[in-house]
Amino acid sequence: MFWTILLPYCVTFVLGNTTDERIPFFHGHVFENSPPGSKVNGLSIPVKRIDPQRWCSKSGMHLKLLGDRSEDFHVFAHHRRGHILLKTSNVLDREERAEYFLSVALCCQSCASAERVVAEVASIKVDVLDTNDHEPTFQHADVKITLDDATALRSVVYTVKAEDIDSGKNAELIYYALPRNGSFYIVPKTGDILLVDSILGLAQPIKFSVFARDHGWPARTSQKMDIAISPRQWPALPQLDNGLSRKSRSVPEPVLITVSEDASIGSVIMNLHPVRFQSASFELIHPDADNSPVTVSRDSGDLVISRRLDRETQPLVEITVKVQDKRGECAVTYPNICTIRLYALVPFPPVQYVTVSPARADFT
Structure with a gap:
């Protein structure tokens, strides 16, 4: 019983000196780009915690900062409050250095040299907090894409990527396109450019600009990245015999076209208007409207898609269209024949070509 009571006192006596020698730790922060002389927030060291009388009983106390880049701060004692504080000596840049690990040293008469330091009395960490001082940037100034016009809808045709060297929400980006167009949509969070409407039959490139904006305050927006997407038509497929070869020139040869099974309803596949006639009428002869896609x-x-196409169930669609001049003349070059036979074929997977500038890198 006697030893049970005495043992804790013995342990405390033996370890007491070690506990007293532990250097107290303090933590503060300051925003980057703050002017010199800005106070380090959250950092206040009570003078009594460092016990200066223990080291300098007869002379005055002097403080000195130690550590890498300690010259970026200066330390001083606030005598009214009885606390030790830190202020910046220079303008800090978080992208250059995000945190400092320093020590407060004590000198008894002066701190003119490192040899006068008698003790390190406090350990300090200072975090440099981010301000939204950088705008997002794209690696490339423009991107040129050659895209097969039979590309499936909802396909990702390209992904834009910007970088922001800030941190936290200041580096979280969203993407958007201007001017808005009905064919392509850019996913704000990922930068994926999606094909959302058919580009079948389009001859001119679709041009728009993409921007990146961060979530900082105030928000910063990147310079534009110009996007140009040029539809590429599939080459004509070899003529299919399929038992439909013509024995006479009185029947025109079929026109072969391709179309994606994901082409949206209402998409225009092609225009059948003959150049020779300014006024013509068109009529679907076979199959009837109820059975034709x-x-x-x-x-x-x-020629417009009226229902969803399915390559697995109907890979080949044959239609016959009657074309006649409204003045009563035949609209095709064959005498007394006013029909054009067409095939609508579901194509193979599309091909995409991308060119980016100024790096001139090509992707296939």
Whole structure:
């Protein structure tokens, strides 16, 4: 019983000196780009915690900062409050250095040299907090894409990527495109450019600009990245005999076209209007409208998808369209024949070509 009571006192006596020698730790922060003389927030060291009388009983106390880049700060004692504080000596840049590990040293008469330091009395960590002082940047100024016009809808045709060297929300980016167009959509969080509407039959490139904006305050926006997407039509497929070869020139040869099974309803596959006639009418002869996945506009000659295509169940669609001049003449070059036979074929997977500048890197 006697030893049970006495043992804790013995342990405390033996370890007491070690506990007293432990250097107290303090933590503070300051925002980057703050002017010199800015106070390090959250950092206040009570003078009594460092016990200066223990080291300098007869002379005055002097403080000195030690550690890598300690010259970026200066330490001073606030005598009214009885605390030791830190202020910046220079403008800090978080991208250059995000944190400092320093020590407060004590000198008894002066701190003119390192030899006068009698003790390190406190350990300090200072975090340099980020301000939104950088805008997002793209690696390339423009991107040129050659995209097969039969590309499946909802396909990712390209992914833009910007970088922001800030941190936290200041580096979280969203993407958007201007001017808005109905064919492509950019996913704000990922930068994926999606094909959302058919580009079948489009001859001119689709041009728009992409921007990146961060979540900082105030928000910063990147310079534009120009995007140009040029539709590429599939080459004509070899003519299919399929038992439909013509024995007479009185029947025109079929026109072969390709179309993606993911082409949206209402997409224009092609225009049948002959150049020779300024006024013509068009009529779908075979199959009837209820059984055909495409329709033809009577006045414009636009061949339009009317229902979803399925390559697995119907890989080949044959239609016959009657084209006649509204003045009563035949609209095709064959005498007394006013029909054009067309095939609508579901294509193989599309091909995409991308060119980026100024790096001139090509991807296939």
